[in-house]
Amino acid sequence: MELNEAQVERYSRHIILGDVGVEGQAKILAGKVLIIGTGGLGAPVALYLAAAGVGTIGLADGDVVDLSNLQRQVIHFTPDVGRAKVLSAKEKIAAINPDVNVITYQTRVDASNIAGIIKDYDFVVDGTDNFAAKFLINDACVLGGKPFSHGGILRFDGQTLTYVPGHACYRCIFKAPPPPGAVPTCSQAGILGAVAGMLGTIQAAEVLRYLIGRGKLLVDRILIFNALDMKFREVGFKRDPHCPVCGDQPSIKALSDERSAVCGTKFGGCG
Amino acid sequence: MSGYKLPPNLGDEIGALEALIFKFKAGKISAAELKTHRVPFGVYEQREPDTYMVRIRCAGGSIAVSQLKAVAAIAAQYGVGDLHITSRQELQIHYVKLDDLVTVMRRLKEIGLATRGGGGNTVRNIVVPVDAGIDPDEVFDVTPYALALTDRFIAEPDSWNLPRKFKISFSGSSQDKGYATLSDAGFLAQIKDGRRGFAVYAAGGLGGKPEASHLLLEFIDADKVYPVAKALRNIFWKYGNRHNKHAARLRFLWHTLGEEDFRKCFHEELGAIESAGYLPLEINVPEKGGVLPQGNVPVDPGDGQGFALWQKRCVRSQPQPGFYAVLVPVELGFVGCAATARLAEFLETLGSDEVRLTKDQNFFLRHIPAPALGPLYQVLQADFPAVRKPAIYGSLLSCAGASTCQLGICLSRSLAKALLRMFDTAKLDLDAVGGIKLNISGCPNSCGHHQAADLGFAGKTLRKDGHMLPAYTIFTGAMIHATGTVLAQALGDVPAKALPGVVQAFFAGYISKSGEHASFRAYIQGEGREDLRRILEQHQAVPDFELDKNYYFDWGADKIFSLEGRGAGECSAGKEFTVIVKDLRGVLCPLNFVKTKVELSKLKAGDVLEVWLDDGAPIENVPGSVKAEGHNILSQEKAGTYWKVLIEKK
Numbered sequence: 001m002e003l004n005e006a007q008v009e010r011y012s013r014h015i016i017l018g019d020v021g022v023e024g025q026a027k028i029l030a031g032k033v034l035i036i037g038t039g040g041l042g043a044p045v046a047l048y049l050a051a052a053g054v055g056t057i058g059l060a061d062g063d064v065v066d067l068s069n070l071q072r073q074v075i076h077f078t079p080d081v082g083r084a085k086v087l088s089a090k091e092k093i094a095a096i097n098p099d100v101n102v103i104t105y106q107t108r109v110d111a112s113n114i115a116g117i118i119k120d121y122d123f124v125v126d127g128t129d130n131f132a133a134k135f136l137i138n139d140a141c142v143l144g145g146k147p148f149s150h151g152g153i154l155r156f157d158g159q160t161l162t163y164v165p166g167h168a169c170y171r172c173i174f175k176a177p178p179p180p181g182a183v184p185t186c187s188q189a190g191i192l193g194a195v196a197g198m199l200g201t202i203q204a205a206e207v208l209r210y211l212i213g214r215g216k217l218l219v220d221r222i223l224i225f226n227a228l229d230m231k232f233r234e235v236g237f238k239r240d241p242h243c244p245v246c247g248d249q250p251s252i253k254a255l256s257d258e259r260s261a262v263c264g265t266k267f268g269g270c271g
Numbered sequence: 272m273s274g275y276k277l278p279p280n281l282g283d284e285i286g287a288l289e290a291l292i293f294k295f296k297a298g299k300i301s302a303a304e305l306k307t308h309r310v311p312f313g314v315y316e317q318r319e320p321d322t323y324m325v326r327i328r329c330a331g332g333s334i335a336v337s338q339l340k341a342v343a344a345i346a347a348q349y350g351v352g353d354l355h356i357t358s359r360q361e362l363q364i365h366y367v368k369l370d371d372l373v374t375v376m377r378r379l380k381e382i383g384l385a386t387r388g389g390g391g392n393t394v395r396n397i398v399v400p401v402d403a404g405i406d407p408d409e410v411f412d413v414t415p416y417a418l419a420l421t422d423r424f425i426a427e428p429d430s431w432n433l434p435r436k437f438k439i440s441f442s443g444s445s446q447d448k449g450y451a452t453l454s455d456a457g458f459l460a461q462i463k464d465g466r467r468g469f470a471v472y473a474a475g476g477l478g479g480k481p482e483a484s485h486l487l488l489e490f491i492d493a494d495k496v497y498p499v500a501k502a503l504r505n506i507f508w509k510y511g512n513r514h515n516k517h518a519a520r521l522r523f524l525w526h527t528l529g530e531e532d533f534r535k536c537f538h539e540e541l542g543a544i545e546s547a548g549y550l551p552l553e554i555n556v557p558e559k560g561g562v563l564p565q566g567n568v569p570v571d572p573g574d575g576q577g578f579a580l581w582q583k584r585c586v587r588s589q590p591q592p593g594f595y596a597v598l599v600p601v602e603l604g605f606v607g608c609a610a611t612a613r614l615a616e617f618l619e620t621l622g623s624d625e626v627r628l629t630k631d632q633n634f635f636l637r638h639i640p641a642p643a644l645g646p647l648y649q650v651l652q653a654d655f656p657a658v659r660k661p662a663i664y665g666s667l668l669s670c671a672g673a674s675t676c677q678l679g680i681c682l683s684r685s686l687a688k689a690l691l692r693m694f695d696t697a698k699l700d701l702d703a704v705g706g707i708k709l710n711i712s713g714c715p716n717s718c719g720h721h722q723a724a725d726l727g728f729a730g731k732t733l734r735k736d737g738h739m740l741p742a743y744t745i746f747t748g749a750m751i752h753a754t755g756t757v758l759a760q761a762l763g764d765v766p767a768k769a770l771p772g773v774v775q776a777f778f779a780g781y782i783s784k785s786g787e788h789a790s791f792r793a794y795i796q797g798e799g800r801e802d803l804r805r806i807l808e809q810h811q812a813v814p815d816f817e818l819d820k821n822y823y824f825d826w827g828a829d830k831i832f833s834l835e836g837r838g839a840g841e842c843s844a845g846k847e848f849t850v851i852v853k854d855l856r857g858v859l860c861p862l863n864f865v866k867t868k869v870e871l872s873k874l875k876a877g878d879v880l881e882v883w884l885d886d887g888a889p890i891e892n893v894p895g896s897v898k899a900e901g902h903n904i905l906s907q908e909k910a911g912t913y914w915k916v917l918i919e920k921k
Contacts, residue, residue, distance in 0.1 A: 003869060012865040018900050022872035 007099070011053055024212035025053065029099070031211040034058035034121040036109055036137060038085040040191065041151045042127030043075035044200030045207070049100075050093040052208055056101045057093060059086045060117055062108035072193030109133065111255040114140040123207055124148035127200070131177035132258040138163065138170035139255055142246045147210060149203045149218075156192050156228035158199035162206050162218040172240040173222065177258050195227045274338070275330040275418050277385055278426035284387065285380065288312055289373040296369075301877065303903050303919050311431050313389015314372060317365065325364045325375055326389030330421035331399045331414045332360030332628045334384075339626050340615035341382045347608035349375050354611055356604040356632040358668060358720060359396045359438075361389065387425060392516075394430040394504065397421045397439045400448035401629045405589040405596055405637055409443030410460040411467055416496055417441050419552035423497055429504065434511030435519035437504055438476060441469075445753035450630075452484045452756040453477060453723060455521040456503045458496060459753050467493040470753065473503055474525035474533070477717040479909075482522045483756035485530070487537065494551030501549075502541040510536060514895030517909065577659060578648050584662050584702065586644060589637065595644060597636040600657035600665025603687055604632030610654030617650045630720070631668045631708070662706030664691065668720060672713030672730070674827075678908060680834065681730030681741045681767055683713035685827025693771040699778050703785045707792060708749070709774075715744075722758040723749045725795050726774070732834065733764060738816040741767040741825040741832045747803060748796045762804055768822045769810040776806045852881045856913050860888050864896045871902065871920050879905065880918045890914040 003011070003022065007029075014020040014028070031054045035042045038061040049057055065073070065080045065088055073085075080088040086104035093102050105117055109128075114136060118124050124146050126137045134150065141148040147164045163169050202223065209215045220239070225232040245252040288308060295305040306316070313326035327342065334342070339362075346354050346364040349371045355363040367375055376386055388394055397417045404412040420439065424430045430437075439456045442449035451457025457472035468490050475484025491499055503521070510528065512519045525533050585598045599614070618626065618636065621643050627635040639647060648658070657664040669687035673679030690709075694701060712719035713730040721727030727746035732739050746759035765773055780802050781794050788794040795803075813822050825832050853870045855863040867882050874880060884890045886909070894904050894916050905917040 008865060008869055009862060012862055015865045015868050016861055016896075021900075022869050 007053075010097075010099075014052070019214040020212055024214065027211050027213070028208060029053050029055045031123070031207075032056040032058070032121045033123045033125065033207055033211075034060065034118055035125045035127055036060045036133070037127030037129065038073075038075065038089045039063070039069060039127060039129060040072040040153065040193070040196030041200045041203065042125070043073045043089070044197045045125050045127055045204045046075055046089055046093060047096065048201060048204035049207060050096045052204075053097060053099055054207070054211070055099070056103065056121075058103045058105065058117070058121055059089050060105035060107065060109050061085045061089075062106060072191060072196040074197065109136065111136060111257045114255065115144060118144055118146055121146065123210055125203055125207060126150045127203070134170065135174075135177055135258050136255065139245050139252055142169050142171075143253075143255070149206045151199050151203050153191060153195050153199050155190060156195060157224070157226050158195050158202075159222055159224045160199055160202055160206070160218060161222040162210070164210075164217065164219050166239075167219045168237055168239040169243060169246045171245050172243045173237055175244065192227060198225070198227060274333065274335055274383055275328070275421040275425070277380060277383060280426075281380060281385055281387065284312075285373060285376045288376075292369065292373065301903070301919065303905055307391075309372070311388065311391030311393050312376070313386035314367075315390055319366070321369050322366045323369065323372060325367050325372065325386055326357065327362045327364070327379060328385050328387070328389060328396055328421070328425070329361045329628055330397055331403070331417040332396075332401055332630075333414065333418075334362065334626055334628065336615050336618045336624050336626060338382050338384060340612055340619070342379070342384070343608040343611040343615065345375060345378050347612075350608075352609075353605050353607050356601055356606065356628050356634070358604075358630050358632060358670075358718070360398050360401070360628040360630060361396050362628065385425065388430060391431075392433045392435050392437075392519075394424045394433070394437045394439065397424070397441070398449055398630075399441045400443055400446075401627045401635045402448070402596060402637075403441070403443050405591065405594075406443055406448075407590050408446060410462055411443065413441035413443045413449070413458070413460050415554045416458065416493070416552060419554055420496060420500055423552065424500070424504070429508050433504070433508055434513045435516055437507060437521065439500060442753075447751050447753050447756065450723065450751060452751060452753060453481075454484060455507070456500050457484050458500075461490055463490050469493065469496060471499055473537075474522040475756075476520055476522055477720055477722050477758075478520065479517055479716055480522070481717060481722045481758055483758060484522075485525065487534070493554070497552050498541055498544045498549050502537055502544055505540050505544075506533075506536045509540075512891070514898075515891045516907065517914075518891065577652075578645065581648055581658055582644065585658060586639075591638070593641055594637070595639045595641060597639050597644070597647060598629070598662075598665060599634035599636060599651060599655055600660070600662070601633045601655065602657050602664060602691065603667070603669055603684060606634075607654065613650060613654060617647065631666045631706075631710075633665045661694075661701035661704070663694065663701050663704055663709060666706040667691065667709045667711075668724075669711040670713050670718035672711075673825075676713065676718075678716055679713035679730065680732060681713045681743065682825045682827050683711045683719060683728075683730060685825065686728070686743070686767060686770060687711055689771050689826045690774060693775055697775050697779075699775070700782050701778070703782045704778055704791050707795075711743075721746050723751060724759050725749065725792050726777075727759050728770065730767075731764065732832075733766065733813070735813045736816060738823055739832055739834070740813060740823045743767055743770055745773070745803070745807060747800055750796065762800065763807045763811070765807055765810050766813055766822050767825055773803075773806055773810045776809075777803050780806070851878070852883070854883045855889070855893075856883050856885050858885075858889075860892050861896075863889050864893045867893060867897060867918070868900075871897075871918065874920045876920055878920050880920065882916050882918065883910075884914045884916060886912060886914065890916075894918075 011025045014025050015022055033049055033054050035045050038059050063085050065076045065083055065085055067081050075089045075092050084106050086106050090102045090104055093100055124141055145165045149162050150170050151160045221234050221236045223234050241248045291305055291308050294300045315324045317324055349367050350364045351366040357363055397420055399413045399417045403414045438454045440449045440451045440454040441458045442451040443460045451459045452472050453475050458469040461468055461470055471488040472484035473487040475482050507521050511524050586595050589596055629635050651658045667687055669683045672683030674682055707725040710720045710724035710727040712721045715729050721729045728743035731742050731744055733742040742764050744764050745762045747762055749759035750757045823831050855866055870880050884893055894907055897918055898904050901921040903919040905919050907914055907916040
């Protein structure tokens with residue numbers, strides 16, 4: 001792949017890096033990444049991946065921009081209130097980097113459509129705000145053999161892990177969504193806007209490192225932080241052979257929508 | 272005269288080099304990689320394929336007579352029959368085959384000599400004035416200090432991995448005949464309150480951007496030579512510029528840190544060395560003139576006028592009554608192995624045990640008893656034709672020049688030969704001129720010490736109507752002295768072909784009024800400079816290319832002058848490749864590095880890329896960054912206002 005003059009200059013700070021270089025940037029430019037949810041997590045992920053030159057970015061979200069979103073969903077601006085999030089985000093991406101091809105899915109992903117949406121992408125980013133979607137994305141990616149980045153935020157907390165086929169999945173730790181009402185929802189608990197940015201940029205870095213094939217991904221470990229005291233920790237875990245979806249004798253062989261459709265928990269999310 | 276002591280690990284180091292040579296021959300490492308290991312062993316490749324030059328450390332410019340004889344035998348067996356005396360007072364064997372390198376090193380080791388540190392970014396030969404020990408003006412003999420410091424430094428691995436070369440010199444008097452004021456670390460003998468010690472000079476040297484050293488310490492006790500030298504070497508190791516070899520010598524650190532911080536760093540390092548504890552140098556060589564020779568002295572046959580003239584030109588008395596020092600002039604530093612062996616054998620019969628090597632590439636004998644002068648003259652006459660000639664034949668100094676050096680612009684050695692031919696035929700009273708420092712460098716890089724000369728020349732290129740022609744910048748009037756060394760100043764440029772005429776006219780002018788001046792040196796530093804400027808103006812005209820092509824050929828060249836082949840470097844050894852050239856002039860940091868990486872990404876491992884970079888930040892940053900990514904910088908050289916850097920892809 002030959003970079004043109006403008007690309008050499010635009011991506012110069014990547015090319016300088018010994019672990020990226022021209023070869024790594026070429027992989028980024030050839031990358032296809034689907035971001036599910038264009039909210040608090042999806043916004044920084046989309047911005048950084050667009051800036052980095054990811055060749056194809058898919059955006060899946062059925063919502064429209066709400067005034068309360070602007071406190072953290074930095075890809076949307078005040079005049080965008082009321083517009084479809086995927087269209088608002090697509091415009092910003094085009095303004096940042098015309099190299100990027102954006103494909104929008106103005107719909108909520110569910111068991112019926114997710115497999116078709118993810119199949120053409122190299123990597124999937126979970127930027128959703130509810131357990132049902134998180135388990136659905138996990139199951140779809142495990143069954144479809146797609147790597148993905150899980151992310152969840154609530155109040156001052158964030159957590160993220162990366163799934164790569166053959167390694168532990170989200171269900172290896174969290175077998176099933178908690179019952180509705182067992183954990184506070186976003187509307188009850190709130191979210192510090194910058195926490196969304198912190199976690200989203202970690203996810204974006206995971207995507208880029210996956211594309212260039214360098215470094216150690218957050219595989220078989222989960223990164224948890226608390227931004228109130230600004231403490232980070234990491235918990236290692238292994239693929240569970242009894243995991244219902246990626247285990248040796250899986251019970252989940254087809255996708256279905258989970259009952260819980262409410263906003264996140266300690267282990268859920270608040271997109 | 273005990274010489275220096277070889278470090279215990281030298282055998283292992285030679286073994287490691289041998290292993291690398293095997294790897295290279297098996298195609299497992301590149302020529303460029305081998306080069307980075309062999310050069311610090313004093314081994315340089317010559318222009319002829321598979322031939323190498325081996326440089327032998329002669330600490331203090333001294334070699335034992337028995338060693339000299341053995342080196343002559345080794346050079347006769349593995350070289351092409353001659354030895355070369357260097358301007359850093361060492362011996363070199365030329366035309367050694369790759370397969371013989373290690374054997375040569377092991378043979379040298381058997382006789383107590385090492386090549387380690389002969390080249391590369393290392394502590395180079397530690398030198399003293401050639402007459403140290405027999406100079407009536409010296410404060411004390413500094414030779415034992417140079418030897419003892421050599422013993423220490425060549426046993427320490429930090430001496431072999433510096434940002435650039437590191438030159439240490441000693442002088443016994445304020446005359447500074449050892450160039451202590453033109454060295455990275457210079458020690459000038461002094462006695463204070465009855466104690467032996469030194470004034471310490473630092474961060475000077477010839478070469479690109481030459482500079483006289485700075486007085487670092489007014490006086491140190493003699494037992495502090497080791498920690499002071501070590502502290503200077505250590506701060507160079509720690510803080511020196513490893514990215515740009517053209518701005519790496521200690522004098523550049525003096526400027527990048529600034530005097531205040533340089534001194535602070537030095538004193539911190541010195542303090543650390545002193546508080547950790549150290550052993551002062553062991554000074555164990557007899558200090559006034561070495562051991563006087565014993566043995567049977569042959570009878571003096573004498574031979575009239577030639578002998579008398581020779582004594583006037585080449586022989587001088589020593590402070591030790593009855594003994595004489597004898598300069599043996601060697602034209603351009605090349606001397607036959609057989610002649611060297613015969614000289615050594617003769618000296619053995621005198622019981623003489625040491626020969627010194629001069630900066631202007633001659634032998635210097637000492638402790639010759641008066642009755643032996645006649646027989647010595649006879650021995651020398653047969654093998655050293657310059658003994659019958661005025662001193663200038665021996666003092667004329669030239670670097671190797673473009674015939675063998677990749678950086679060379681002009682064929683400096685051919686110019687030197689042209690000057691010698693002029694001396695032969697010009698009918699000048701050259702004895703009136705004396706043994707002035709007449710020094711030639713084939714390019715501005717001062718290997719011929721043109722900036723330390725009474726009359727010096729540095730090769731350059733001139734153009735007329737688009738045609739290049741070889742030329743020299745003339746430098747005059749260096750004054751090297753403890754009270755303030757002044758480098759020779761450029762006077763103007765002259766075409767190479769006109770230079771012997773300039774020198775002839777200048778010498779003739781001086782000789783015609785030599786009675787008016789104390790010496791040629793005094794003349795050059797006074798009105799001689801204006802005389803020379805006038806002569807220069809009369810010789811600067813260049814005939815048109817179409818009318819007379821003679822000016823467009825260098826001395827000794829059979830092709831029209833060009834810079835073709837310059838800087839191609841040793842990378843050409845045994846390997847075919849095409850060099851892709853990328854002009855990155857005008858591209859700022861870090862985009863120039865980015866573009867270098869882009870170009871490298873298009874190449875295969877082992878391919879070579881040439882990039883052109885601006886001076887300043889680009890050349891100071893890009894090569895280091897490229898190297899940090901594992902690629903190999905084969906060479907970097909200045910081409911006018913910009914730099915050409917050759918990179919081998921990893």
